[in-house]
Amino acid sequence: MNRTRHLGNVIFSLVGALCVALPSGLILAQAKNWKDITFPPLKPFSIPQPARHVLSNGIVIFLMEDHELPLINLTALVRTGERHMPAEKAGMGDIFGEVWRTGGTTTRTGDQLDDFLETRAAKVETSMGGSSASVNMNCLKGDFPDVFKIFSELLREPAFAEAKIDIAKNNVKTQIARRNDSPGEIVYRESTKLGYGAQSPYAIVPEYATVASVTRRDLVDWQKKYVHPNRILIGVVGDFDSKEMLATLTKAFGSWPKGPDFTDPEPFYQKKPKPGVYFIEKNDVTKASVHMVHLGTMRSNPDYYAIDVFNEILSGGFASRLFSNVRSKKGLAYSVGGGIGTGYDYPGLLRVEVDTKNSTVAAGLDALYEEIDGLLGKKPATEEELKRAKDSILNSFIFRFDSKEKVLNEQLIYAYYGYPADFLQRYRAGIEKVTLDDVARVAKKYIHPDQFAVLVVGKPSEFDRPLSSFGQVTKLDITIPQPEGLKTMR
């Protein structure tokens, strides 16, 4: 507790009874200026690390006891992902992720699972992401044995029932039909395509035809190919005893034979977008959306720390360049932001974006370029900005590990992507070392305005200047290819 007593600021408070409760018994001075308030050092807080075990078949297990509440949460990460699925079956990941759970197991239908779990207010859910798949369960600890049984059946013996495939396909078809309704969705999707290439698995979107081509056999084959113990990591956090949990997991999965070892080829993405201005006309909007993209980098890059500090200066907080200048000072936008994207095992996208009324779209673009050109040399980052960014990252560092669930999840992610277990500590040390020169250097190295693909979605009749003043404009056609039998739909 702070004991600052700048004499000029002393105002004695009238809370005598409470003051006595304080260990020191002192009446505290009331600070008049925030600068007068000093902090004691944060009390030491050790990072509890989960225990790591590896079963003989290769399953990696992280256990983290947390006895605050009678809950247990269990996650299995499976080494697979939509990015390895064929382009002509785009959408298969969504269908797989849903039917893995809704399609039931060899002993229970999906509907039976629903009833069984909901009676216990328990959750078991599956998902297929871009670069990983997961099965997650969460339940009250008394229900653990029952719910874990389902978790383990879904992992080992999913049924992918045909009837549920139709429902999952309906969901994907609904997304396709609606994907041009929201300008925010359009600008994100189409700029991602410009960044990685439309056929890259990091950008591809499903079509009616690709969804129609997905069969039950595809799902079953995919499960057979990828879901093997040597491709699985399991993290458990909650109210359990580690010894017993390890015994349970070993009993359930220990005899599961290893699958073949193989590595998928690296998914395709283009190294550079075709630079220029791209435009999609949308006339039922009162704002225009702008995204500027090109390829970013990865977190394994030694420049990652300097990049994070740069991103903080560009767009990290209330006093960042984009927020302060484009939003607060110019009043051009509610939503503005950006940064050099960093993926775990593939490059993120550099993305700078703004939403502003159609009649200030050119002013908005000018403002983005002004801030980027500024940090690239016209108005480089200052010592004050560097300090602000580092203070902000380092002082809030505790929030990266202030719960056992967060610590467990970090470890799972690092293990999955092959990052060192002490990556968080390295991150902190890396941030501390970043200099202004580093910030300037990574800005120049990773931001190339001449290579930007600039996408604008909006109502051109209201624009303040033609987009051609920013370069050659390419109009994008986002008409949704219609399936047979649905010709009447837009």
Place this chain on the structure above:
Amino acid sequence: MNRCGVPRTLLSPVVALGLLFLPSLAAAQDLASFEKRITVKALDNGLTFVVCERPEAPVFSFFTYAAVGSAQEVSGITGIAHMFEHMAFKGTDVIGTNNYAEEARALERVEQMYTAYQAERQRQPKPDPARVAEAEKAWKDAIEAAGKYVVSNEFGDIVQRAGGVGLNAFTSADNTGYFYSLPSNRLELWAYLESERFLRPVFREFYKERDVVKEERRLGESEPIGRLIEQFGATAFTAHPYHHPTIGWMSDLDSFSATDARKFYDTYYAPSNMTVTVVGDVKASEVLQLAEKYFGRLPRKPAPAPLRTVEPPQNAEKEVRLHEEAQPLYAEGYHKPSAFDPDEAVYAAISDILSNGRVSRLYRSLVRDKKIAAFAGGFPGYPGTKYPNLFIFFAVPTPGHSGEEVRDAIRAEIVRLKTEDVTDEELRMVKTRAKANLIRGLGDNEGLAFGLGSAQGLHGDWRELFREVDRIDKVTKADVRRIANATFTDSNRTVGMIITKG
């Protein structure tokens, strides 16, 4: 579990382990244990503090609940509750300025010029464009002059440099909430900042920020669902201020002044209208000490007058159709009482039975069996709960299916609720879920601060967070039928739909 046809033997491998566990609802999360960790104190000025000690990690979160929302607005100033929320990030006479004495004069001039500009803009029968332009220029020049004294976003900057995360706020029809989290050694800094923002807010950059808010409105109105919901609310409520959108009508955002916002703040930001909840690695004695010292400075103000207007009973079915270049969406709403009604838990149970998860009636009927919707649900509390509000059904049709089709399927489920009892299993699931979800919400500082603070702010007692579960536990099959019959009637209904332009 045999109901599901699961052979007992399937579960045997882990049954032995199960015996080692305690029964599922242990003591750590019941009301009695929270009684010991929670301290409530009203300061002399009327401001209520709730402190929950949760020393899991050296951090804390807080939630400031102001019992004022867009329902307190009248025509001409819609959106101003939200506008003040934005102003609460603009600093004080000490934070956000390089020379407050000069800045105060400059801001006064901005207001004078704005009044003059507004007078020219609204001149009857017809404004003189030259005079409007001149007045506008004088106003904008005054804004630029005042801008020289601004230290941009210093308030947020101080919080973030101190390690603050999740710094944000929201405005709803019922209330305004402010929140973030800090390392626990920054407790006094927090007490200073959070009290100062309500003690001495300076409405700097007001008109720039009003432009930001107009952009926020444009984000919503550029989405089909945003346009539907706005028309739907304005149609369903005739007299009550739930009629207007929280973001405000564009013409009001274009007109209200910093002086208007100041008046609104003076009226509604009375300490007795606010509740501050702190959760985390803090000592209640220390928090209350700082509360007296810093928040005790907020001057006592008269409690704002209660809202007078009551929505009259709806006696005609209403419908609003938006013809859009977008896929169909469907909503229908029914008026229901406020959160203070003894039957509030029955509405929660109905919503759960209809909408929660893959066992819910609307999922099974519309999504699984008829395959006419990708989503369907029904929820109480639109747009708020403090005053009589709507139970609103919402559905997203699958391609090739219309709003009318999902409407008919929803209506069939409503008829079922009115004419047949829900099953024992359904009711049991509702009650089990309510308990489990309560427990799931107790494990993080932000969620707890929000839950406890909202219950204290709305009901005057944080215990309502727990009692809600008890009330759901008492809901009977007869309650569900009674409420379904009383609520889901033709003349009490408003329909809103997006129809794809042909």
